[in-house]
Amino acid sequence: MKILDRAADLLISLLVKLITLVRRDWYAKNRARVEEWRLTLYALNRSPTGVAGLILSMGFVVVGIVGPFVAPYGYDQFLYLENPDLYLAPPGSYGMLLGTDIYGRDVLSLMLYGARVSLVISVVTIALGVPLGILLGLIAGYYGGKIDEAIMRVTDMFLAFPALVLALALAATLPQRIREALVENQAFAYAMAAIFGVKPDDAIHLAPLISIFTALIIVWWPTYARVVRGMVLVEREKTYVEAAKALGYSSWRIMTRHILPNIMSPVVVLITFDFASVNLLAAGLSFLGLGAQPPIVDWGSLINMGGSRFPTAWWLVFFPGVAIFLTALGWNLLGDALRDVFDPKFRRRIEFRV
Template sequence: MTQNSNLLRAIQPAVRELKVTFYLLNRNLLQRISMVIILLLILIAIFAPVIAPYPGHAISDTNPKDKLLPPSRQYLFGTDELGRDLFSRILYGTRISLRTALLAVGLALLIGAPLGAIAGGLGGIADEIIMRLTDIFLSFPPLLLAIAISSFLGPSLENAILAIAISWWPWYTRIIRGQAVSIRERQFVRAARAIGTPLPKIIFSHILPNTLAPVIVQASMDIGGVILTIASLSFLGLGAQPPIPEWGLLISSSRTYFLNAWWYSTFPGIAIFITVMVFNLIGDGIREVLDPRTRKF
């Protein structure tokens, strides 16, 4: 019970900062609309099997006699080359894109957060080794590194998630390390050292919880970029593989029919555009809220 109480007290500043951030975001109409759209996307991802008019078309079912039909009452977004309902496939694609983005960001956090806390909390040689390794990864463009890793591991959605996580973890390491360097000099950390608290416990119970607020904010900003990266890898044939209805893969499959079936590439492209835009708007809003020079109370 004592350890749980100490952990709760340690994360209270981060929780308060997040509450203030979302309160200020809610005061902006554009940010409020973005949050509503994100909530709608989450609901679509959860209830896609219920909402989709043709759930079987998302993966296995085909209907060749209705191939490449334009949008109509029966098929709101038209059909693909196998007669599958694009509206149903795009709804299922929402689930895939959000889930893979959350997994990729979560895995990147799982790698980067402990390394950043150790680097900032320990300092010295450990800090130098971790940060030089971070600099090596940061010297490559994230998309190019993700393409190289996906090519090496083989084309699949799981390998694409791993490739993105490996490409993105250094950003979280740098953020947490900068926070940890500042936090380790505060009075409560010095007091913990003075009473003989083991260094690993200081790092993971006192320093790491107090670095979570900016990291969670950065993660929310990165989700849109990760969705776009996943779509790019799938478009290049390095991410999702047929018949998975991932948005980037749908656009890739539509290239052959672009001139005769405009709807095939248009609607998945609109889905990517809206999703990435609303997450970027939320990210920009969070950045403005956290910047003292632009924060408006």
């Protein structure tokens, strides 16, 4: 525990230093908030499932960032052309730790490249879809009336369609237009190639992956809009909101500076769970053939490749499946621990012990 607490103190200190580089007087005004962050990490350190989830989820993030740089082979190195024996070579043979695929490519390297793909899809989906849902939920819950009615009816339209079905429809129709945009806009193509860790010449093959996170963004925001709206309806009737109105604060400041911080704990927990959900749904779309296209791979496409050759090429199904399972497990364990940490009764017991 002491080692984890020291790591938490170091992380908080680094964060404070980074913020004070931009705003020098920030720490003096937010000392209590910094101590709250520190106590939150202390409480998380005392949850075995939370620590396990944090290790798994952060391991996934690290592998996703550095994976393409440390992969032994490139995703486009078809070793089968040089040595036909490398066709579906089992794990451990010819120096391939996790075996090879039907093109003689190293499965370990493909797994590392696939981690980058999964990380990009989950981060982009959460980073773009969640703020949209939070913003619409804030506006609907705070203003009410016709604005609330209009936003919620649009939300109901999206919620009426199963997320997977709507994502399938969008992921099947978007790639052609995205492919045209990649061909016409070289800057966009280079940017996408850098983000996914592939060669610029292969950027055109990223169209299905871009369509996946575009589809997921479109189907992901309604849940947050609904959840945030319900919490805002409760918060806007409380005394601190009435006091802020009496002081003449603008509606935007009340929503973002007063209401939003008080409803973020459940939203953060929901975001953590959704990292797992996005990974599973993205892998499912790739498994159905709507994701990565050769030579680019992700975990779902690897399972799709090995599915027709199972159990002969069991490693093409087993290793990506384990990676997906551990990633989803890590985010769910972390989310479950954060839900306990944000609970006031549990936090109070932790604070007394610390």
